[in-house]
Amino acid sequence: MSYFAQALVNGIALGGMYTILVLGFSIIWGVMGVINLAHGEFVMVGAYLAWMASDFWDVDPFISAPVVFVVMLLFGYLVQRVLVNRIIDRSSLVSLLVMFGVSIILQSVMKIAFSADFRLANTDLDGAWRLSDQLTIPVTRFWILVVAVGVTAGLGLFLGHSRLGKSIRAAAQNREAARIVGVDVKKVYAVTFALCIGLTGVAGALISPLLAVQPFQGPPLTLKAFAITAMAGLGSVRGALGGAMVLGMVEAMLALYVDRIGTNLAVVASFVLLVAALVLRPQGIFKGLRHVDATST
Numbered sequence: 001m002s003y004f005a006q007a008l009v010n011g012i013a014l015g016g017m018y019t020i021l022v023l024g025f026s027i028i029w030g031v032m033g034v035i036n037l038a039h040g041e042f043v044m045v046g047a048y049l050a051w052m053a054s055d056f057w058d059v060d061p062f063i064s065a066p067v068v069f070v071v072m073l074l075f076g077y078l079v080q081r082v083l084v085n086r087i088i089d090r091s092s093l094v095s096l097l098v099m100f101g102v103s104i105i106l107q108s109v110m111k112i113a114f115s116a117d118f119r120l121a122n123t124d125l126d127g128a129w130r131l132s133d134q135l136t137i138p139v140t141r142f143w144i145l146v147v148a149v150g151v152t153a154g155l156g157l158f159l160g161h162s163r164l165g166k167s168i169r170a171a172a173q174n175r176e177a178a179r180i181v182g183v184d185v186k187k188v189y190a191v192t193f194a195l196c197i198g199l200t201g202v203a204g205a206l207i208s209p210l211l212a213v214q215p216f217q218g219p220p221l222t223l224k225a226f227a228i229t230a231m232a233g234l235g236s237v238r239g240a241l242g243g244a245m246v247l248g249m250v251e252a253m254l255a256l257y258v259d260r261i262g263t264n265l266a267v268v269a270s271f272v273l274l275v276a277a278l279v280l281r282p283q284g285i286f287k288g289l290r291h292v293d294a295t296s297t
Helices: 002-032 039-057 061-082 092-114 139-161 163-173 175-180 185-207 218-232 237-261 265-280
Strands: 128-132 135-138
Touching: 002 039, 002 135, 002 139, 002 163, 002 185, 002 218, 002 237, 039 061, 039 092, 039 185, 039 218, 061 139, 061 185, 092 218, 128 139, 135 139, 139 163, 139 185, 139 237, 163 175, 163 185, 175 185, 218 237, 218 265, 237 265
Parallel strands: none
Antiparallel strands: 128 135
């Protein structure tokens, strides 16, 4: 029973980490119809920024995260205006190829700049709280969970109650109708993409003390974003939290048998959940529940 309780705690902690990882991916796809295959690489760039702040200036990633958000928001706005804005009305294949190209460019630039060495940022919020001899709470992941819940709640309020948030939802529902009623769709798309890349960079900063920061860490993170979005439904904010918790729980429970099954269990679990969600409930397991998301009215 103690092993199950520890796995439950680990699953909730993992779910918090995955929530902050997936929000930007889900909203960009749901609002703009662009599948961001470079999602994991944007996470990686945010992780490198936090690592540099930690290594060069001894700034904790939880403190540098707001600065990373601003830097990545500006970077995201630039990418949207230069590249993404030109492919929104093109076929899905074009957007996939362009974003795949962006992912390769970011990987190559980071490899040239920092080599392929693994790095970890330092944080004062490390260690674990021991509740009993066999039950502990990882401190870093606990605070990531707190940030994830706060960001999810704030994003839900922003989409549901702010003028810009309502414009984002209108553009996601019907682009032409939004234009007719006076919504500047191009501006909405630029702000949406920039905001989501900013959040993605924050995700990278927060996980930089936990996951090895290196140029090729992106693809597995993009896969997890796919799996969680399939469960959550496109653009679903609270659904992203629910889908992330499902994946975190599944990985944590299966980890009890990792010595027996193998170390690629998390990747296998992501693929299984992705396929199951697409076959059984393609609109998303949590889609349609009573909550505000980026694609509902």
